[in-house]
Amino acid sequence: xxxxxxxxxxxxxxxxxxxxxxxxxxxxxxxxxxxxxxxxxxxxxxxxxxxxxxxxxxxxxxxxxxxxxxxxxxxxxxxxxxxxxxxxxxxxxxxxxxxxxxxxxxxxxxxxxxxxxxxxxxxxxxxxxxxxxxxxxxxxxxxxxxxxxxxxxxxxxxxxxxxxxxxxxxxxxxxxxxxxxxxxxxxxxxxxxxxxxxxxxxxxxxxxxxxxxxxxxxxxxxxxxxxxxxxxxxxxxxxxxxxxxxxxxxxxxxxxxxxxxxxxxxxxxxxxxxxxxxxxxxxxxxxxxxxxxxxxxxxxxxxxxxxxxxxxxxxxxxxxxxxxxxxxxxxxxxxxxxxxxxxxxxxxxxxxxxxxxxxxxxxxxxxxxxxx
Numbered sequence: 001x002x003x004x005x006x007x008x009x010x011x012x013x014x015x016x017x018x019x020x021x022x023x024x025x026x027x028x029x030x031x032x033x034x035x036x037x038x039x040x041x042x043x044x045x046x047x048x049x050x051x052x053x054x055x056x057x058x059x060x061x062x063x064x065x066x067x068x069x070x071x072x073x074x075x076x077x078x079x080x081x082x083x084x085x086x087x088x089x090x091x092x093x094x095x096x097x098x099x100x101x102x103x104x105x106x107x108x109x110x111x112x113x114x115x116x117x118x119x120x121x122x123x124x125x126x127x128x129x130x131x132x133x134x135x136x137x138x139x140x141x142x143x144x145x146x147x148x149x150x151x152x153x154x155x156x157x158x159x160x161x162x163x164x165x166x167x168x169x170x171x172x173x174x175x176x177x178x179x180x181x182x183x184x185x186x187x188x189x190x191x192x193x194x195x196x197x198x199x200x201x202x203x204x205x206x207x208x209x210x211x212x213x214x215x216x217x218x219x220x221x222x223x224x225x226x227x228x229x230x231x232x233x234x235x236x237x238x239x240x241x242x243x244x245x246x247x248x249x250x251x252x253x254x255x256x257x258x259x260x261x262x263x264x265x266x267x268x269x270x271x272x273x274x275x276x277x278x279x280x281x282x283x284x285x286x287x288x289x290x291x292x293x294x295x296x297x298x299x300x301x302x303x304x305x306x307x308x309x310x311x312x313x314x315x316x317x318x319x320x321x322x323x324x325x326x327x328x329x330x331x332x333x334x335x336x337x338x339x340x341x342x343x344x345x346x347x348x349x350x351x352x353x354x355x356x357x358x359x360x361x362x363x364x365x366x367x368x369x370x371x372x
Contacts, residue, residue, distance in 0.1 A: 001063050002071045002078070003056060003121070008192050008228040010131050012052050013072060013080050015227060017127045019142045022246045027054040029086035029122030037098045040235070040277065047242065047277050049235040050099065053090075054082065055117040061087060064121055072125075079129040086122035100232055100264070107264055108194040109231040133226065135190060135204055140223045145185065146248035148221060154183035158251040158285065159244030161237075161258070163189045163229055164198055165206030165342060167334045169290045169314035172299040176287060177253050184220045185249055186211075189240075192228035194261075196320070197353045200224070202345050206338045213337070223247075231261040237270035238277065245282040253285045290314070292332045299332075323351060 005013070015021045023046050028036065033051050035042055040049045054072075056064055064070065065087045072080045096103045096110055105111050133139055140148065149157050158177035162170060178184050186207055190200035204224070211222045225243065230236045237258035244252050258270035271286040289301030291311040305311065314333045322329040323346055328339040345351045 001060065001067050002073045003054070003060060003064070003082075005054070005072050005074055005079075007074065007131065009054060009072070010074050010079055011191055011226050011228065012054075013082075013125050014127055014131055016052065016125050017080075019246055020225075020227070020243060021052055022142070024048070024052060026085075026124035027082065027120070027122045028052055030088035030120075031086070032122065033088070033090070033120065037095055040238075047238070047280055049242075049273075050230065050232060050239040051095070053120040053122070056087065056119040056121045057117055058119060061119050070121070077129070079131075080125055080127045082121065082125050083123045084121060085124070088120055088122070090118050090120055092118055099230075099235055101234075102264055104264075106262070107231065108261060109229075112192075112228075131226070135200055135224050138204060138222060138224045139226065140221070140247070142246045142248065145221065145223060149183060149185075149248045152183060152218065154181075156181040156250045157183045157185055157248060158253055159241075159247065159249035159282075160184065160186045160253050161189065161225070161240045161244070162186070163193060163203070164316060165203050165334075165338060166210050167314055167316075167319060167329075167338075168292065168299050168332060171210075171335075172290045173253050173255055173287050177251065177285060178215075178219060180285065181251055182219070184215070185223065185244070185247065186220065187223045187225045187244065187247070189225045189227065189229055191226055193353055194229075194231070195353055195355055197229075198320075199345075199350055199353055201350050202342055202352075205341050205345060209338060209341055229259075231259065231264075233257075233260045233265035234270040234273035238274050238280070241274060241280060241282050241284060245280070249282060251283045251285055253287060255287050256289060320352070 016024055028051055031043055036048050036051050042048050067084055069083050071078045093103055100107055100110050158181040160174055174184055188203045207222050211220055237254055241252040254271050256267050257265055274284045288303050290299045291313055293300045293305050293307050293311045295307040295310040296305055319329045319333055323342050326343055328336055
């Protein structure tokens with residue numbers, strides 16, 4: 001039988017086989033799903049916080065229950081296979097609360113999940129075709145990144161997750177990571193994101209300038225993480241840390257409202273969840289702030305500055321608003337050179353996601369994997 005999938009499932013499928021989602025080797029079975037939802041662990045006891053599942057259309061459920069293997073089809077093209085081990089129905093409201101902490105349809109992750117079938121299929125996968133990748137120059141498989149770290153002599157590597165171009169606050173966090181570890185792996189997420197977020201092209205252009213102009217050439221690797229953004233706050237933040245362990249990182253920077261959106265999560269809820277799981281296998285750098293202090297005239301945190309009344313957030317909302325108007329954000333929030341790169345992309349209509357996308361152009365068929 002054939003099961004139609006969207007691009008996000010194709011990416012999940014690819015990530016399962018290439019080790020990005022290790023220890024998973026397939027879409028979650030019912031037993032695995034229940035363990036993740038209820039315990040933040042797999043039945044084996046290994047920590048895992050986000051369910052990776054394959055939705056099945058209602059009309060195919062009965063057939064799937066009687067079949068041992070299915071082809072996965074994206075836009076009339078077979079891209080892989082799955083050995084069917086489990087077909088089950090999720091408890092949507094319960095599971096939304098478990099993963100996102102809310103059932104509010106204003107939450108982009110909730111909204112997206114509510115559009116998917118409640119029937120899911122679990123089983124081991126095999127890839128027949130790699131997803132197209134417009135940023136193939138920046139993609140490194142877990143095997144390739146680990147080999148690069150080894151070749152560079154980096155015994156400790158700190159991973160950094162972002163879905164935005166670099167600004168002063170994130171630069172501050174990354175520099176702390178460079179002080180602690182031998183190398184820094186900046187790995188922006190370039191999969192599906194909500195309307196109004198920055199495009200993969202914009203994020204890559206900003207970080208490539210930073211890599212080539214500011215950071216030490218032998219201490220930073222820039223790559224991409226090809227998976228959908230869930231906006232899942234604490235559970236997604238831990239998920240991102242576990243993924244970076246697979247890429248060879250020994251440390252992971254977790255800052256304020258990691259993987260959050262709007263006001264759905266507390267400022268340091270993600271750090272609290274990460275600290276409660278003692279066997280993550282990667283050291284969490286739980287960093288505060290940062291903010292800009294007008295009195296100190298620099299980026300600070302609540303641990304390094306006493307002028308709470310004179311600090312201001314490095315606001316992503318204000319940065320996007322200025323760039324959308326073709327103006328530089330405050331230089332205390334973003335380097336002018338970065339701003340100019342992004343303003344130029346805005347003139348080409350390449351700055352913001354106009355509709356939910358997957359970080360890929362329809363006409364792009366570059367291979368997704370290369371060696372460092």
